[in-house]
Amino acid sequence: MRAIVLGIAAALATGLSLAPASAMPVVSGHAVAPAASIEQAQYVTRRVVRRGPRCTVQVTRTRGPFGRVVVRKVRRCF
Template identity: 90%
Template sequence: MRAIVLGIAAALATGLSLAPASALPVAPGGTVAPAVSVEQAQYVTRRVVRRGPRCVVKVTRTRGPFGRVVVRKVRRCF
């Protein structure tokens, strides 16, 4: 029953999406902006000046004797 309802809903959705654009109602007034109000896009780039070292902790997990997990943490600064 659920599959039938979903199938009908999908068929209606695809049928409505295939309607030509000319069949859709047109909103009154100018929906397209005039060419005067269109502005150029501005691309802004920003560089961040980092001071001092940047450190990360590299974690290595291995199996030690008797199957225990050995965690080694190494701090690397560059």
């Protein structure tokens, strides 16, 4: 069963790769589209309404009197 499926797939792959050049899609020589087909760009701006304060935690690490690391966390809201 697997051999039959693989044989059919191989036959289709070789058949499609040997297609004549006339059957291939036509590619135009111009890389840039003509001016008539260029449309005006539309810019959409979205504004987010933020309710309530936004808080972050500011972490300050310093050395204490005996060389230990002292971590101070201060919450800043804006």
